[in-house]
Amino acid sequence: MASTKEISEDQRKSAVRPLRHMADLDYSVVQQCMHCGMCLPSCPTYLETRMERNSPRGRIALMRAIADGELEVTREFGEEMYYCLGCLACTTACPAGVDYPQLFEHARAEVEAADVLFTPGRRFWRWLTLRQLFAKPWMLRAVGRMLWLYQASGLCALVRKSGLLRLLPENLRNLEPTTPTVCRHFSEQLIAEIETPPARKYRVGMLTGCVQDLVFSDVNLDTVEVLLANGCEVVTPRDQGCCGSLHAHNGDLEQAAIQARRLIDQFDLASLDAVITNAAGCGSHLKHFSNLLRDDPAYATRADAWDRKARDISQWLVEIGFRKPNGVAETSQVMTYHEACHLCHGQGISKQPREILKAIPGLEFVELENATHCCGSAGVYNITQPEQAGKLQREKAACIAKTGATLVATANPGCHLQIQNAVGGETVVKHPISLLAASYRAEKGEAR
Amino acid sequence: MTSVTKAAPVATLSSSTIARLRELAGAENVLTEPEDLIPYGFDGTAALKHGAACVVMPRTSEVVAAVLRFAVSQGIPVVTRGSGTGLSGGSVPVDGGIVLTLVHLNHILEVDPANLTLLAEAGVITKAIDDAALPHGLFYPPDPGSMKISTIGGNVANNSGGLRGLKYGVTRDYVMGMEVVLPDGSIAWLGSKCVKDVAGYSMKDLFVGSEGTLGIITKVLLKVVPRPKARRTLLASFDSMEAAARSVSKIIERQIIPCTLEFLDRRTCECVEDYAKVGLPTSAAAVVLMETDGHPAVVEEEAAAMEAIARECGAISVEKAADEAHAVRLATARRSAFSALARIRPTTILEDVTVPRSHLAEIVAFVEEVAARHRLQIATFGHFGDGNVHPTILTDETDHEEMERVHLALEEIFAKTIALGGTITGEHGVGLAKKPFLSGQFDEASYALMKQVKLALDPRGLLNPGKIFDLDR
Ligand SMILES: Cc1cc2nc3c(=O)[nH]c(=O)nc-3n(C[C@H](O)[C@H](O)[C@H](O)COP(=O)(O)OP(=O)(O)OC[C@H]3O[C@@H](n4cnc5c(N)ncnc54)[C@H](O)[C@@H]3O)c2cc1C
Ligand code: SF4
Numbered sequence: 034m035a036s037t038k039e040i041s042e043d044q045r046k047s048a049v050r051p052l053r054h055m056a057d058l059d060y061s062v063v064q065q066c067m068h069c070g071m072c073l074p075s076c077p078t079y080l081e082t083r084m085e086r087n088s089p090r091g092r093i094a095l096m097r098a099i100a101d102g103e104l105e106v107t108r109e110f111g112e113e114m115y116y117c118l119g120c121l122a123c124t125t126a127c128p129a130g131v132d133y134p135q136l137f138e139h140a141r142a143e144v145e146a147a148d149v150l151f152t153p154g155r156r157f158w159r160w161l162t163l164r165q166l167f168a169k170p171w172m173l174r175a176v177g178r179m180l181w182l183y184q185a186s187g188l189c190a191l192v193r194k195s196g197l198l199r200l201l202p203e204n205l206r207n208l209e210p211t212t213p214t215v216c217r218h219f220s221e222q223l224i225a226e227i228e229t230p231p232a233r234k235y236r237v238g239m240l241t242g243c244v245q246d247l248v249f250s251d252v253n254l255d256t257v258e259v260l261l262a263n264g265c266e267v268v269t270p271r272d273q274g275c276c277g278s279l280h281a282h283n284g285d286l287e288q289a290a291i292q293a294r295r296l297i298d299q300f301d302l303a304s305l306d307a308v309i310t311n312a313a314g315c316g317s318h319l320k321h322f323s324n325l326l327r328d329d330p331a332y333a334t335r336a337d338a339w340d341r342k343a344r345d346i347s348q349w350l351v352e353i354g355f356r357k358p359n360g361v362a363e364t365s366q367v368m369t370y371h372e373a374c375h376l377c378h379g380q381g382i383s384k385q386p387r388e389i390l391k392a393i394p395g396l397e398f399v400e401l402e403n404a405t406h407c408c409g410s411a412g413v414y415n416i417t418q419p420e421q422a423g424k425l426q427r428e429k430a431a432c433i434a435k436t437g438a439t440l441v442a443t444a445n446p447g448c449h450l451q452i453q454n455a456v457g458g459e460t461v462v463k464h465p466i467s468l469l470a471a472s473y474r475a476e477k478g479e480a481r
Numbered sequence: 482m483t484s485v486t487k488a489a490p491v492a493t494l495s496s497s498t499i500a501r502l503r504e505l506a507g508a509e510n511v512l513t514e515p516e517d518l519i520p521y522g523f524d525g526t527a528a529l530k531h532g533a534a535c536v537v538m539p540r541t542s543e544v545v546a547a548v549l550r551f552a553v554s555q556g557i558p559v560v561t562r563g564s565g566t567g568l569s570g571g572s573v574p575v576d577g578g579i580v581l582t583l584v585h586l587n588h589i590l591e592v593d594p595a596n597l598t599l600l601a602e603a604g605v606i607t608k609a610i611d612d613a614a615l616p617h618g619l620f621y622p623p624d625p626g627s628m629k630i631s632t633i634g635g636n637v638a639n640n641s642g643g644l645r646g647l648k649y650g651v652t653r654d655y656v657m658g659m660e661v662v663l664p665d666g667s668i669a670w671l672g673s674k675c676v677k678d679v680a681g682y683s684m685k686d687l688f689v690g691s692e693g694t695l696g697i698i699t700k701v702l703l704k705v706v707p708r709p710k711a712r713r714t715l716l717a718s719f720d721s722m723e724a725a726a727r728s729v730s731k732i733i734e735r736q737i738i739p740c741t742l743e744f745l746d747r748r749t750c751e752c753v754e755d756y757a758k759v760g761l762p763t764s765a766a767a768v769v770l771m772e773t774d775g776h777p778a779v780v781e782e783e784a785a786a787m788e789a790i791a792r793e794c795g796a797i798s799v800e801k802a803a804d805e806a807h808a809v810r811l812a813t814a815r816r817s818a819f820s821a822l823a824r825i826r827p828t829t830i831l832e833d834v835t836v837p838r839s840h841l842a843e844i845v846a847f848v849e850e851v852a853a854r855h856r857l858q859i860a861t862f863g864h865f866g867d868g869n870v871h872p873t874i875l876t877d878e879t880d881h882e883e884m885e886r887v888h889l890a891l892e893e894i895f896a897k898t899i900a901l902g903g904t905i906t907g908e909h910g911v912g913l914a915k916k917p918f919l920s921g922q923f924d925e926a927s928y929a930l931m932k933q934v935k936l937a938l939d940p941r942g943l944l945n946p947g948k949i950f951d952l953d954r
């Protein structure tokens with residue numbers, strides 16, 4: 034790895050390459066899989082078809098065949114890499130410590146570079162989402178604002194009636210009724226750039242996220258409240274934008290690196306004890322900026338420091354010994370917990386959210402069967418592979434129904450929406466931090 | 482070890498052959514694209530790989546029979562495959578051959594509590610068998626480390642062991658009958674539900690451990706036993722391998738038969754702990770996982786006796802599993818030992834030598850000495866109670882100089898094993914990986930007999946050819 038060795042100026046320039054593929058991966062990452070098959074029973078797509086290519090072991094074998102020059106990047110390979118949910122259940126299951134997230138991201142990048150899945154429509158949607166919408170904070174906000182107006186003004190109902198939606202591609206059209214309701218306010222309108230608690234013990238940076246900012250800015254507000262209640266001064270830079278996880282998971286490592294640099298630039302790391310995220314999907318990506326930027330001499334060291342300071346909110350709270358709440362906001366509710374893939378598999382965080390949830394008075398905690406199974410949201414998987422996503426969603430809903438819970442806690446916006454759409458109106462989905470914040474508020478007799 | 486690192490060019494099947502296979506098995510069950518085939522080019526064995534010409538996924542015994550009859554009539558080799566977790570290359574494809582994978586034959590057909598039997602299709606996952614026995618208060622004891630994914634057909638074909646071999650025996654001890662498809666396409670039923678049955682040769686036993694070379698097992702009739710009422714798990718650590726071995730011998734000498742006596746050396750403990758985080762001691766030279774099950778009173782007594790013996794033999798610590806869940810976590814962690822060792826070096830070569838129990842300490846010490854002499858990293862773990870050890874060489878297949886030393890070390894370990902009256906494989910089978918070393922263990926007459934049996938059943942040598950031994954040797 035170049036960052037640790039002496040490198041010449043030329044090497045330094047060429048090291049910051051625009052694209053990263055299988056061949057750029059350290060071969061040992063590909064070689065790490067000893068094809069024992071221990072991951073197979075945890076993989077949703079393998080369990081569906083029982084074909085090796087749809088398993089982690091099979092996918093890694095295909096990647097290795099490409100790295101070894103035994104297979105070209107083909108359309109079939111591309112489709113396989115997008116049939117994978119990226120749920121990372123295989124990472125938890127693998128005793129050999131295979132870094133599947135890295136393999137998967139590079140494989141998708143390889144697929145995009147070879148353009149084997151090309152259709153004009155796909156290219157347009159990718160450009161629009163990855164290079165425009167989620168690359169430019171102002172644009173996402175503008176769209177968010179329009180969506181909010183559309184939903185709040187009643188235009189939405191009108192459009193549904195008019196049949197205009199038929200103009201959209203089928204996958205998207207099926208999804209329209211499940212489009213999340215956009216929040217009235219963005220995080221910045223709710224949170225000051227620096228919020229200081231009465232007794233300051235820590236100073237942390239706060240990541241507002243992109244989807245979280247748009248759809249769940251209330252979760253961001255709750256997070257700041259909880260941090261303040263635990264003696265953390267919170268620094269929330271403006272105009273943060275997407276952390277790039279969306280790009281990395283979809284084969285655009287070049288843009289992901291741009292997003293990562295931008296985010297690092299916004300925080301004065303030396304002055305912070307931690308950088309906090311409350312979205313599992315972001316956390317599992319942004320704890321590994323050093324992988325993404327390791328060949329960039331200007332950022333490699335800062336990316337290392339960043340990785341060391343990045344924390345999921347529940348992880349941080351348990352680390353600092355959060356104050357147990359004693360306000361009862363919701364009485365005698367049965368609650369269960371769905372583990373977001375990118376929290377339990379991506380970050381190995383399982384105990385901490387439970388510790389928080391169990392500390393909240395008035396809620397009865399029931400374990401969810403197969404809590405770590407993917408709900409089918411998996412980034413944009415519910416758009417690209419609606420069938421498999423729908424199947425996983427129904428399985429999740431059935432398990433939730435068995436618990437009798439009226440409240441489901443989960444810590445990722447994608448899962449939140451996917452599950453809310455599955456369980457209907459009776460059962461409410463909340464971020465664990467929102468429940469904790471509500472309990473703190475109830476201590477003071479406040480409500481929101 | 483036959484080492485084929487780069488995939489050799491693969492002979493293909495003609496389009497009319499593929500078309501016929503599609504007719505027989507259904508088009509969606511016949512795979513021919515490179516992206517479909519590459520993932521079937523290996524099993525769980527290091528450094529063995531070969532491309533398949535085609536993969537067929539039958540869903541009934543009849544389709545298995547039809548495909549096999551057709552393949553044999555065309556002179557096409559057939560490799561049967563379960564979940565491909567084998568550790569001797571048994572299900573690695575052969576050139577121009579069909580891989581027949583039985584994972585869709587995955588139905589449990591009957592649990593018979595009155596006769597204590599269970600009938601399952603060959604592709605059922607091992608753990609699913611025990612799960613199906615559980616609600617009836619029954620128990621299927623063989624529990625290979627791979628039980629969450631290995632198939633019962635693969636277990637029978639390899640006569641697999643597990644962590645409970647000492648008390649409960651191995652897969653063979655539970656096979657009462659089976660349905661098997663023979664190379665001529667006929668379907669034979671062997672064995673019965675009777676506890677006693679001496680009508681004719683015990684043909685089912687011929688197929689146990691036959692590694693897919695004699696016929697394709699499609700259904701298995703298994704014996705199940707009452708589920709033990711109680712279980713106690715202990716973890717004893719020692720500052721020398723000898724002390725650990727001594728306590729195991731003492732336990733057996735005092736006529737205690739626990740279900741599990743598994744040991745792990747320091748390096749194995751480190752890797753497993755790194756993965757599973759179950760609180761294994763990582764500073765002890767050897768750790769022994771002991772488990773006793775059965776009647777609650779007996780279990781308490783045996784657990785106390787084992788603890789006392791371990792302490793007598795100089796255990797640094799003896800820890801009891803806090804509860805059932807903790808005990809399961811410890812056993813699960815032990816099951817991941819082999820894969821967890823892959824954390825250290827790129828290539829993980831696992832051996833499976835077994836010696837009469839009285840020679841355990843000797844073989845373990847010998848492995849350590851060989852490792853030092855050949856400058857190799859070897860971690861050892863295994864089934865102490867069965868005399869079955871897994872010296873695991875942590876190496877890099879691309880380093881030719883080191884691989885030379887690996888081969889020398891292996892030869893010495895095998896020679897020593899045989900000199901001690903042991904066997905080169907206790908539970909993983911011969912397959913491709915151990916084939917070159919088999920001759921040291923067998924005399925000419927044994928070879929001739931195996932060959933005669935093989936030719937009687939499979940005269941054209943098309944079922945898993947080149948596995949266990951070569952017909953033309
Ligand atoms: C992590 C790990 C731990 C393991 N632990 C143990 C252990 O503790 N004890 C142990 O004994 N083994 C162990 N194994 C080895 C392996 O799991 C067993 O040999 C298992 O029985 C193989 O089952 P499979 O379904 O994967 O068979 P495969 O690997 O697919 O096939 C194994 C052999 O059986 C043949 N075969 C498969 N199905 C049939 C059938 N229906 N009819 C005829 N022939 C067939 C194949 O041709 C091949 O020769 C372990 C493996 C791994 C990866
Ligand atoms: S990814 Fe891990 S568990 Fe899966 S086959 Fe490879 S080494 Fe085994």
Ligand code: SF4
Nearest residue numbers: 076117118120121123
């Ligand atoms: S990420 Fe999920 S779907 Fe993809 S290989 Fe791993 S377990 Fe399977």
